[in-house]
Amino acid sequence: MALDIRWRTCPKCKTAADTKRKKAVELVSVMYGVVDEEDYLESREKANLEIDLPCNLVERYNFEHCTDGLRIIYKCHCNECGYELIHNHLVEFKTPQLGKCDE
Numbered sequence: 001m002a003l004d005i006r007w008r009t010c011p012k013c014k015t016a017a018d019t020k021r022k023k024a025v026e027l028v029s030v031m032y033g034v035v036d037e038e039d040y041l042e043s044r045e046k047a048n049l050e051i052d053l054p055c056n057l058v059e060r061y062n063f064e065h066c067t068d069g070l071r072i073i074y075k076c077h078c079n080e081c082g083y084e085l086i087h088n089h090l091v092e093f094k095t096p097q098l099g100k101c102d103e
């Protein structure tokens, strides 16, 4: 069975990057009134920048029709943080579905 492959941004890495950016914004907020306005505004702008994350999460998935239903297999793994998820699920057919493609 061949799995289809897709690359995307890892949700765990995205959450970590968002947390890092939020902490940077908090650190800059205490600079208000302490440093000159130009330095404060420059630091705030840098802290608010979105961190550009690479597509380091590889997803492999497959849908396979078997005799008793539809087998759905999904696996993903992040090459950066090691996050992974495996989902293997059978959607059972209650009645034979052969020849019922009229939807």
Ligand SMILES: [Zn+2]
Pocket: 010, 011, 012, 013, 014, 078, 079, 080, 081, 082, 083
């Ligand atoms: Zn990750």
